[in-house]
Amino acid sequence: MPTNKNYLVISALGNDRPGIIDNLSKAIFDNECNITDSRMTVLGGEFAILLMVEGQWNTLSKLEDAIPGLEQELGLTIIAKRTEERSAAADLLPYGVEVVSLDHPGIVHHLASFFSQHHINIEDMATSNYAAAHTGTPMFSVHMTVGIPADIHISTLRKEFLEFCDSLNLDAVLEPIKG
Structure with a gap:
């Protein structure tokens, strides 16, 4: 039986340092979610990341609730927004x-x-x-x-x-x- 997929787009920005991806991806994994798409780069001294995360509605809610703590712990500014899977444009x-x-x-x-x-x-x-x-x-x-x-x-x-x-x-x- 097909399940309805739920997605969250996460944008994070902060001072570049080793371990940011490790810590952020661990938080996503610990909340039983999965990274389906990502873009990461260092611009100047800042690390910037965009993630599309998939999970059950309740696991995404737990991840959203964890964001203020992650911001504090990781020294990042994090924005999260629910989204839908992009439909393929055949034309x-x-x-x-x-x-x-x-x-x-x-x-x-x-x-x-x-x-x-x-x-x-x-x-x-x-x-x-x-x-x-x-x-x-x-x-x-x-x-x-x-x-x-x-x-x-x-x-x-x-x-x-x-x-x-x-x-x-x-x-x-x-x-x-x-x-």
């Missing part, structure tokens, strides 16, 4: 976007604006800056996963996107994600 095509350029303000905003104007959802994004090999020039890279509606003509979109990137002096690739 969206998964594409990967890679952009590299000299670092300058507004790159993320311009890219987000382009996709928003085309009614394309950015589903995942990671950015970084680094020094170019040999020259030390400040560089910026963006990796995105976008969901392109199936009714959009891909070759036209790709052409518009590459022209848009050329106008901003961005090197870019827009390719399907192979499953």
